[in-house]
Amino acid sequence: xxxxxxxxxxxxxxxxxxxxxxxxxxxxxxxxxxxxxxxxxxxxxxxxxxxxxxxxxxxxxxxxxxxxxxxxxxxxxxxxxxxxxxxxxxxxxxxxxxxxxxxxxxxxxxxxxxxxxxxxxxxxxxxxxxxxxxxxxxxxxxxxxxxxxxxxxxxxxxxxxxxxxxxxxxxxxxxxxxxxxxxxxxxxxxxxxxxxxxxxxxxxxxxxxxxxxxxxxxxxxxxxxxxxxxxxxxxxxxxxxxxxxxxxxxxxxxxxxxxxxxxxxxxxxxxxxxxxxxxxxxxxxxxxxxxxxxxxxxxxxxxxxxxxxxxxxxxxxxxxxxxxxxxxxxxxxxxxxxxxx
Amino acid sequence: xxxxxxxxxxxxxxxxxxxxxxxxxxxxxxxxxxxxxxxxxxxxxxxxxxxxxxxxxxxxxxxxxxxxxxxxxxxxxxxxxxxxxxxxxxxxxxxxxxxxxxxxxxxxxxxxxxxxxxxxxxxxxxxxxxxxxxxxxxxxxxxxxxxxxxxxxxxxxxxxxxxxxxxxxxxxxxxxxxxxxxxxxxxxxxxxxxxxxxxxxxxxxxxxxxxxxxxxxxxxxxxxxxxxxxxxxxxxxxxxxxxxxxxxxxxxxxxxxxxxxxxxxxxxxxxxxxxxxxxxxxxxxxxxxxxxxxxxxxxxxxxxxxxxxxxxxxxxxxxxxxxxxxxxxxxxxxxxxxxxxxxxxxxxx
Numbered sequence: 001x002x003x004x005x006x007x008x009x010x011x012x013x014x015x016x017x018x019x020x021x022x023x024x025x026x027x028x029x030x031x032x033x034x035x036x037x038x039x040x041x042x043x044x045x046x047x048x049x050x051x052x053x054x055x056x057x058x059x060x061x062x063x064x065x066x067x068x069x070x071x072x073x074x075x076x077x078x079x080x081x082x083x084x085x086x087x088x089x090x091x092x093x094x095x096x097x098x099x100x101x102x103x104x105x106x107x108x109x110x111x112x113x114x115x116x117x118x119x120x121x122x123x124x125x126x127x128x129x130x131x132x133x134x135x136x137x138x139x140x141x142x143x144x145x146x147x148x149x150x151x152x153x154x155x156x157x158x159x160x161x162x163x164x165x166x167x168x169x170x171x172x173x174x175x176x177x178x179x180x181x182x183x184x185x186x187x188x189x190x191x192x193x194x195x196x197x198x199x200x201x202x203x204x205x206x207x208x209x210x211x212x213x214x215x216x217x218x219x220x221x222x223x224x225x226x227x228x229x230x231x232x233x234x235x236x237x238x239x240x241x242x243x244x245x246x247x248x249x250x251x252x253x254x255x256x257x258x259x260x261x262x263x264x265x266x267x268x269x270x271x272x273x274x275x276x277x278x279x280x281x282x283x284x285x286x287x288x289x290x291x292x293x294x295x296x297x298x299x300x301x302x303x304x305x306x307x308x309x310x311x312x313x314x315x316x317x318x319x320x321x322x323x324x325x326x327x328x329x330x331x332x333x334x335x336x337x338x339x340x341x
Numbered sequence: 342x343x344x345x346x347x348x349x350x351x352x353x354x355x356x357x358x359x360x361x362x363x364x365x366x367x368x369x370x371x372x373x374x375x376x377x378x379x380x381x382x383x384x385x386x387x388x389x390x391x392x393x394x395x396x397x398x399x400x401x402x403x404x405x406x407x408x409x410x411x412x413x414x415x416x417x418x419x420x421x422x423x424x425x426x427x428x429x430x431x432x433x434x435x436x437x438x439x440x441x442x443x444x445x446x447x448x449x450x451x452x453x454x455x456x457x458x459x460x461x462x463x464x465x466x467x468x469x470x471x472x473x474x475x476x477x478x479x480x481x482x483x484x485x486x487x488x489x490x491x492x493x494x495x496x497x498x499x500x501x502x503x504x505x506x507x508x509x510x511x512x513x514x515x516x517x518x519x520x521x522x523x524x525x526x527x528x529x530x531x532x533x534x535x536x537x538x539x540x541x542x543x544x545x546x547x548x549x550x551x552x553x554x555x556x557x558x559x560x561x562x563x564x565x566x567x568x569x570x571x572x573x574x575x576x577x578x579x580x581x582x583x584x585x586x587x588x589x590x591x592x593x594x595x596x597x598x599x600x601x602x603x604x605x606x607x608x609x610x611x612x613x614x615x616x617x618x619x620x621x622x623x624x625x626x627x628x629x630x631x632x633x634x635x636x637x638x639x640x641x642x643x644x645x646x647x648x649x650x651x652x653x654x655x656x657x658x659x660x661x662x663x664x665x666x667x668x669x670x671x672x673x674x675x676x677x678x679x680x681x682x683x684x685x686x687x688x689x690x
Contacts, residue, residue, distance in 0.1 A: 029352045031382050036402040049400035052393040054384040058352045059555065
């Protein structure tokens with residue numbers, strides 16, 4: 001599944017998987033179906049569209065396997081389909097009635113939600129294997145659909161190219177500027193820090209309202225010269241920022257997986273995340289490789305101060321984070337072995 | 342503008358339609374637009390799944406992405422061009438040919454053999470007739486495709502020519518002792534016809550074929566015919582070659598053979614013209630006839646062995662005339678003003 005003109009983690013994952021499969025001598029091709037999730041009734045049309053597509057053969061030759069990643073594309077039928085779920089349609093599940101989403105505000109929202117639940121519950125078990133990109137996604141699948149899935153971790157893009165440098169005077173928050181990533185929460189926390197903590201934000205802004213809100217928060221007294229907005233940066237520059245940072249901020253709301261945690265670990269940096277951040281919690285160990293705090297400005301401020309004030313401890317946590325990454329054996333070979341037994 | 346190019350694909354198959362779609366996206370980007378390719382998988386066998394996939398395309402919603410309007414959709418191939426969009430333009434590569442001009446063609450018609458063939462054909466034709474006019478404008482890649490669209494569906498489409506990939510890199514070398522026939526080995530391209538003609542040639546002509554065969558049986562049939570007709574020593578099969586090798590083979594041949602059956606457009610003709618080579622084609626070859634001017638830039642023969650053999654003999658025997666026709670072909674290409682800039686301008690006007 002793909003939203004035209006949007007390129008994010010899912011697109012990077014699909015390309016990474018294709019490259020690895022090709023490298024192993026398979027012929028692999030990405031089929032991306034456009035998806036527009038509003039108004040709600042359009043979701044049903046597009047679910048049906050996916051059910052009507054046929055990937056069993058191409059030009060008379062059977063397609064041996066289908067690896068399906070996202071809703072609704074993972075509903076496309078195939079005799080040897082394996083699902084490696086990036087996420088379900090979250091508005092119908094964990095983000096139902098969430099203030100940042102609106103499915104529940106439509107008159108037919110409940111019906112559409114029920115149809116999505118029914119399709120997932122009935123059709124997902126038809127696959128030959130059911131995997132997820134993280135434990136967090138597997139837990140949601142269990143909670144809402146009663147389906148058992150196995151988490152399968154994969155490395156971020158160019159994992160081998162991350163490196164570390166001595167810490168400089170800034171915390172790094174790389175993410176799309178987006179309400180779900182909660183740059184606003186971090187800025188509110190920054191206003192409460194005792195030390196003169198500095199934060200460098202990078203990432204594209206696609207939500208003008210939220211971008212304005214963040215800019216307003218950053219103009220507050222006392223925050224001048226303590227916030228830097230870099231916008232979208234090239235991969236090389238991003239790795240350099242990771243390497244030179246004191247630590248990484250990543251407090252999203254219920255992230256599916258989150259490359260940022262892993263990239264910070266690769267760059268030997270501690271991560272500050274929140275108790276409701278989802279994916280990062282599978283990797284960040286409180287007071288060993290970073291900090292896990294309540295998603296409120298006061299708690300985040302304390303965590304930022306404590307990292308800022310004890311540089312040696314921050315360095316040690318960063319080293320431990322890298323050790324943990326290596327211990328977890330996050331590699332593509334393992335992923336492919338499980339997806340194509 | 343934000344523009345989606347909507348096409349269909351057969352996964353794992355990469356042909357000229359895929360290259361065209363990518364080149365169109367590049368041309369749109371070069372003109373300052375944000376362009377994105379949407380490619381819907383399409384499987385035509387078994388034919389009874391075709392209406393499902395037509396419906397799937399009708400159910401897509403390409404009007405916006407993340408709340409931001411998509412200004413234009415450019416539809417290229419069946420059934421993807423059926424996807425609705427408030428400001429859609431169709432640049433038709435071809436319709437589903439088995440439901441139209443190839444319906445009863447023994448070389449390519451598969452739909453006719455299916456128990457529901459006639460019903461499916463009618464569903465396809467009806468969808469095209471009723472839904473293609475939703476587009477703000479209908480263009481086609483050639484006069485040939487526009488002619489079929491008018492004949493079968495009564496819809497007017499305007500031909501809009503585009504250059505073959507890497508057009509600027511074709512060049513003229515010396516005139517060697519071979520005819521070049523670059524094309525995938527399939528019944529519709531008629532390599533077999535050329536082998537049969539070769540057996541009737543008076544000159545000792547040699548032919549280099551280059552191109553993969555999607556179906557190994559077709560290639561084997563050609564080899565078998567060459568053996569049977571005792572022209573094995575005159576033909577060379579190059580199978581897959583790189584683009585560079587292909588350009589060299591164009592540059593140094595005496596002339597190009599391109600006698601397909603009712604080709605939609607045909608890059609081979611244009612590539613030969615860019616390489617200043619005469620083209621031998623057939624009266625029922627479709628697309629090439631829009632470019633080859635008989636006895637000026639090449640020869641047009643009837644699609645049976647004897648007349649094709651006479652055309653091959655004629656070019657082979659008079660190398661000066663062959664060179665002159667090649668130059669005239671190059672001049673004609675320049676006169677036609679075939680460019681991506683022109684394509685983009687027309688599609689978005």
